[in-house]
Amino acid sequence: MFEPFQFEFFRNGTLAAVLTGALCGLIGVYIVLRGMSYIGHGLSHAIFGGAVVSFVLAWNFYLGAGLWGFGAAVLINQTTRRTRINADAAIGVITTASFAIGVALISRYRKFTRSFDAALFGNILGVETADLVVIAAVTILVGLMIFFLYRSLLFTTFSSDVAQVYGVKTGWIDTLFALMLAAVLIASMKILGVTLIAAALVIPPITARLLTDSFNRMILLSTAIGAGAGFAGMYASYYLDLASGATIVLTQAACFAIVLLITSLRKRMGRLIHTHV
Amino acid sequence: MEPIVELGRVSFGYGNKPVLENIDLHLHHGQFAALVGPSGAGKTTLLRLILGTLQPDRGTVSIAGRSLNGGPAPQVAYVPQLETVDWNFPVTVEQVVLMGRVRNRSLLPWPSRDEKRRVQEVLDQLDIGQLARQHIRDLSGGQQQRVFLARALIAEPDLLVLDEPTTGVDMRVAETILHLLGDLNRRGITILLTTHDLNAAAAHVPWIICLNRAVIAQGSPEYVFTTETLNQTYQGDMLVLRHEGMLFVQQKPHGHTYHDVIPHPVPGEVPTSAEWGIECVDLPAPKGAV
Numbered sequence: 402m403f404e405p406f407q408f409e410f411f412r413n414g415t416l417a418a419v420l421t422g423a424l425c426g427l428i429g430v431y432i433v434l435r436g437m438s439y440i441g442h443g444l445s446h447a448i449f450g451g452a453v454v455s456f457v458l459a460w461n462f463y464l465g466a467g468l469w470g471f472g473a474a475v476l477i478n479q480t481t482r483r484t485r486i487n488a489d490a491a492i493g494v495i496t497t498a499s500f501a502i503g504v505a506l507i508s509r510y511r512k513f514t515r516s517f518d519a520a521l522f523g524n525i526l527g528v529e530t531a532d533l534v535v536i537a538a539v540t541i542l543v544g545l546m547i548f549f550l551y552r553s554l555l556f557t558t559f560s561s562d563v564a565q566v567y568g569v570k571t572g573w574i575d576t577l578f579a580l581m582l583a584a585v586l587i588a589s590m591k592i593l594g595v596t597l598i599a600a601a602l603v604i605p606p607i608t609a610r611l612l613t614d615s616f617n618r619m620i621l622l623s624t625a626i627g628a629g630a631g632f633a634g635m636y637a638s639y640y641l642d643l644a645s646g647a648t649i650v651l652t653q654a655a656c657f658a659i660v661l662l663i664t665s666l667r668k669r670m671g672r673l674i675h676t677h678v
Numbered sequence: 679m680e681p682i683v684e685l686g687r688v689s690f691g692y693g694n695k696p697v698l699e700n701i702d703l704h705l706h707h708g709q710f711a712a713l714v715g716p717s718g719a720g721k722t723t724l725l726r727l728i729l730g731t732l733q734p735d736r737g738t739v740s741i742a743g744r745s746l747n748g749g750p751a752p753q754v755a756y757v758p759q760l761e762t763v764d765w766n767f768p769v770t771v772e773q774v775v776l777m778g779r780v781r782n783r784s785l786l787p788w789p790s791r792d793e794k795r796r797v798q799e800v801l802d803q804l805d806i807g808q809l810a811r812q813h814i815r816d817l818s819g820g821q822q823q824r825v826f827l828a829r830a831l832i833a834e835p836d837l838l839v840l841d842e843p844t845t846g847v848d849m850r851v852a853e854t855i856l857h858l859l860g861d862l863n864r865r866g867i868t869i870l871l872t873t874h875d876l877n878a879a880a881a882h883v884p885w886i887i888c889l890n891r892a893v894i895a896q897g898s899p900e901y902v903f904t905t906e907t908l909n910q911t912y913q914g915d916m917l918v919l920r921h922e923g924m925l926f927v928q929q930k931p932h933g934h935t936y937h938d939v940i941p942h943p944v945p946g947e948v949p950t951s952a953e954w955g956i957e958c959v960d961l962p963a964p965k966g967a968v
Contacts, residue, residue, distance in 0.1 A: 434767060551787030556777045559767055566729045566756040567833060568781045614813040616768050617787075 405639040413533060414525045418631035418649055420536045421589040424543060425598070426605035426627025428585050430620050431578065433606040434558050439489055440477070442599035443496030445586050447473035449595045450503035457506055463535060467587050473499055474579030525592050525635070525645035532591055539588040543581050550574065555616060593646045601627065604653040611657075611664045630656055680743050682707050682837050682868050683728055688737035690723060697723045699892050701737070705870060707836070710863040711896075712879040713872045715889040716912050721872040724889065725839055728870070729756055742836065755830035757840040760822055760847075765815040771825050772797055772810040778832040800828045804858070820851035827858070838862065840871040844878055856882035876903070880925040899925055 405411040432441055448470040455465020473495055480491040547554065556564035557574045565571045589598050609622035634649030641648065683705035690698045698720040705711055713721045726732040727739050730746040739746045741754060755778065775797045776789055784790065789797070801807040804824045809817060814825060823843060830838055843859070844852035856878055863869050873879050879886060880899040888894040888902055888911040895907045903925050908916035912929070919926040 548787060549785050552777070552780050552784065555769075555773070556780050559764070559769060559774075559777065560758065560762075562731060563756055563758050564777075564780070565731055566754065567778065610768060614768050614815075615770055616773055619768050 405636070410526050410528070411635070411639065413528045413530070414645060415632060415635045417528045417533060417536055417592050418525060418635045418645065419628045420540050420631075421592045422601065422605070422627035422629070422631025422634075422649065422653075423624045424536075424540050424585050424627070425589060425593075425601040426609075426623040426625070427547060427620065428543060428581060429602040429604075429606040429627070430609070430616075430623045431554060431558050432582070432602055433610070437488060437492075438599075438603050440474075440492050440582070441586070441602035443477075443492040444470055444474055444582065445590065445595045445598040447496040447499035448583070448586050448590060450499035450501070452590070453503035453506045457510060463587055466590070467583055469499070470583035470586055471580055474583050475576060478575050478579055524594075525649075528592065536588045536592070539584045543585060546577065546581055550577065554578070593649065597646045597650050600650045600653065604650070604657050605630070608653070608657045608660050611660050626653070626656060681705055682709075682742050683870065684738075684740040684743075685724075685727070686738045686740075688727060688734045688739060690720075690727060690732065690734050697891065698727075701893055703887070703893060703896075705837075705868060707868055708863070708866060709885055710860065710869045710883055711871075711885040711887055712883040713870065713887050713889050714874070714876060714879060714911070715894075716914075717874075719890040719911075721889055722841055725756075725841055725870070725872060729754060729839060753834075753836040755833045755835035755838050757823075757826045757830050757838070757843060759841045759845060760819065760826070761845070763814070763822075763826075767814075769814060770810070771801070771806070771812050771814060771817070771828075774814060774825055775800060775810075775828045775832055778829040781833060796832060797828075800832050803831070804828050818851075819847040820854060823847060823851070823855055824858075827855075831862070835867065837868045837870065840869070842872050842874065844873055844875045849878075852878050853882075876908075876927040877925070880927065903927055 406415075429441070432438060448466050451466040451469020451473075452462060454460075454469065455462055458465070477488065477491045477495050480486055480495065481488045486494075553564070553569045553574050556567065556569050557571050561571050561575075564574075586598060589601065593601055605627040606619065606623040608626050609619045612622055613619050630653040631649055634652035635645055637643070637652060638645040638648035681704040683703065685701050685703040688698060688701040688703075689696065701724065703724075713724060715721055723732065727734055728741070730739075730741075733746075741752060744752060772789075772794075776793065779789075779793055779796075782793075784793075798807060798810065801810055804827060806817075806821055806824050806828070809821060809825075814822060817825065827840075827843075830840075838859075840859070843855050847855065852875060859869055859871070860882055871883070873883075880903055884898060885896065886899050886902040887896040888907055890911050890913070894911045895902050903918055905916050905918050908918065908927060914929055917928045919928070
């Protein structure tokens with residue numbers, strides 16, 4: 402049962418999976434409730450472009466990709482606020498263009514191609530101590546920001562216009578949120594890969610939403626589901642000999658399917674009992 | 679005494695489309711006023727200028743003597759239209775009401791014991807004390823409106839602004855809400871609301887502001903609700919009736935006659951307004967009337 406934990410790569414990978422799962426589950430609540438589910442998918446693609454650019458320019462990966470991702474998130478936000486373009490369209494244009502820059506650069510400098518496999522599909526077993534430090538730092542930072550901005554974030558997410566009237570600096574909150582999101586995506590990219598991050602951001606919160614009508618409980622449940630699926634997915638991937646990132650996402654999806662089934666059945670049973678009484 | 683709301687020659691437009699022109703408006707402490715006018719008259723835009731979420735193209739907006747420069751108005755609470763609320767959002771009544779305390783800048787996510795006590799007090803005051811842990815979707819229209827009123831009241835505002843508080847609720851609930859607002863006003867809160875319900879406004883709100891891109895008229899319902907003023911405000915054919923000291927306003931249906939507006943008690947016989955006990959104001963006698 403504890404056999405895989407004797408390997409350092411597995412211990413590192415599991416810790417990284419639990420932390421990124423919790424992190425994505427936590428920030429995912431705000432993404433889902435803001436109706437921005439597509440942004441996780443789009444922004445991770447945009448950050449991929451930034452990662453390639455920073456590699457070509459020999460910049461630090463985290464710094465280059467981080468600034469690029471933050472810039473893309475702010476650009477999406479400003480485009481949506483200042484023009485008649487909807488968020489989904491703005492995300493589509495900005496992030497796809499950014500991803501295309503990455504693909505174009507890779508095709509131009511073919512010798513770099515193999516280096517970006519991990520960014521695209523994740524490489525949880527190749528997690529190094531430096532990656533763990535980054536993930537832990539982002540987890541602490543985002544956790545603290547959400548803790549101290551909890552009330553303003555909740556009000557802005559519920560009703561941005563009204564929050565502004567009550568004195569919440571919604572512009573600042575949106576900018577800080579974009580910064581947090583970019584940091585989470587960069588920390589998760591090496592673990593889950595561009596292609597799987599979106600699922601990790603969306604599945605835990607929507608599963609939690611099925612289980613509760615309380616925002617506080619949704620935050621706790623979503624974080625726990627993300628962390629739990631990270632652990633279970635890693636463990637399963639070892640014995641089933643499957644790609645770890647994909648197994649984590651499949652575990653989350655299975656969790657969602659089970660919760661959906663149970664809550665739907667419970668609702669039907671409730672209706673039946675109500676009809677027969 | 680300095681007005682709590684002061685608008686000086688305010689103009690605003692969306693792009694090239696002017697919405698409000700040269701608005702001069704003063705609201706004094708303790709006033710209870712309703713903005714009325716047709717859809718697109720600029721009522722919500724005017725509220726947003728007062729709330730500080732829009733900046734005028736020209737003119738000045740001051741709240742309690744402080745000019746608004748794109749920032750939120752101080753000591754102002756706002757109740758939005760119910761139809762703009764996301765009812766599936768996972769929040770309980772208590773969580774919504776606590777949002778009104780956001781100005782307190784508490785760094786802790788959870789409410790203090792004092793805040794919880796205050797929430798319960800406000801909910802009790804509005805007769806929804808037993809609903810604190812309910813999800814907002816599970817409430818009736820009247821209860822939902824009270825929840826958002828509770829969120830506004832917990833902010834302890836000097837000025838309460840409400841956007842169509844009687845829309846989407848039945849007549850009885852609308853009556854209760856306006857009655858409640860009257861009580862709050864008597865406790866010293868200045869209230870400004872928008873409404874399409876002219877009859878309810880005539881019965882409950884002592885100061886009416888008729889708006890259609892500009893302020894057409896303002897004053898007591900008896901002074902403002904005349905066919906002339908309302909025709910000018912609504913650009914339509916309005917009937918104003920008085921009955922037992924109350925005012926009733928009705929839009930004359932297009933292509934219909936007076937007979938369709940007032941039903942006949944006996945088929946074939948048209949009652950006089952005196953028989954109905956109704957004083958028709960500015961209403962010509964219909965053909966065939968006795």
